[in-house]
Amino acid sequence: MEIPRQNYTLESFLDYIIKNTEKVFHEKQERKWLKVYLVYTIKDWEKLFEGLKKEKYGEITHIIFDTNPIGNPLGVTTEYYVYQWIPGLILLFTSSTQEYYERTIKHFIASKRGITQSWIRPFLMDQIRKYLIESHHALTYRFIGRRFRYWKYPTKIRSDYDRRISYSGEDADYALNELAELYGIIPSSIDMRIGESKFQINRNGLFVIRHINRTTIGVLQEIIEKILAEQIRIRNISEEFIIKTKSLGEGRNELKVQSVVAGKIILPNRIQSKLTIDNMFHKHNDLNYDPGYANIDDEDRMETNFSFLDTFIQEHPLIFAATVLDETKGTVFGISGEENGIALIPKHRTTFESFLNFFNYIAENFDHDAGLAIFR
Secondary structure (H helix, E strand, C coil): CCCCCCCECHHHHHHHHHHCHHHHCCCCCCCCCEEEEEEEECCCHHHHHCCCEEEEEECEEEEEEECCCCCCCCCCEEEEEEEEEECCEEEEEECCCHHHHHHCHHHHHHHCCCEEECCCCHHHHHHHHHHHHHHHCCEEEEEEEEECCCCCCCCCCCCCCCEEEEEECCCHHHHHHHHHHHHCCEEEEEEEEECCEEEEEECCCEEEECCCCHHHHHHHHHHHHHHHHHHHHHHHHHCCCCEEEEEECCHHHCEEEEEECCEEEECCCCCCCHHHHHHHHHCCCCCCCCCCCCHHHHHHCCCCCEEEEEEEEECCCCEEEEEEEECCCCEEEEEEEECCEEEEEEEECCCHHHHHHHHHHHHHHCCCCCEEEECC
């Protein structure tokens, strides 16, 4: 993907891509798809990319990831164009393949503190699909759908099973509605078409625009606005959970005192049993993930790397506690909970994305109506 250097606004940047698709994408690229990654960051996001090759193109920042040092034939060079939508949230535009993405920005996000991929709640994914059908007469032709046994979405058949279904067909909208009614399936990845223009939406904030025109670019902007209406509040609250140190007195009488701003995950649907928590502590990986699926199905996968230490569970009444280690970011925090809520207690090297991803994990697997707040 190659954009000439000049001062762009977001609108003029997107307009250039629409009008110059053949120039923007390299001739040898088999798939001239625009990929857009929605990513949460610290407010001063440019600090994260220090040391990389970057240039300012007005409101757009051109960043080059080069994993091809001299003598390494396996390295790759990939370009991303970054736009700050609002403080704490950026868009990454690229045409890179999934392999190149995993070797560049995905690795970068995993290894850096202060940045994480976004996440769209299951019910919001379905709301977006229905909105596009009603407002743009969009058609779904492929989807990946899921249901976890702890969700409260109604289901007529075997509600106590986890499910993952991948479906392709011109009747995909009908199939998804039927699967939702019978099995409680909610989409986690959706391929849609407006006229002949195709695009894909994934729950990890990846948007793939297969036909680049004003319609699909406009839909992208509408979707982002709908996601932000709910998600940015959660992102900002997660940043508040910290350990503060303040000084009392002066000189030899100075005393340093720590205070903790803790968080709370609110669970309106209530945790039903000790078994639910035991599954969280000991079976917290994606139950439906099969590495044998095709790569494109990996786009909807939610990755978590939490380990639970010093666990405690009591039943009648339900009380539980643990120390949580985010193995990716190196954060340590405590949790203490009961049937209607989980307290989040910062302990060591806290960073907003650890709390955000843990909340997403709880909402994804145990209570889709979960909320996040400062502990009072």
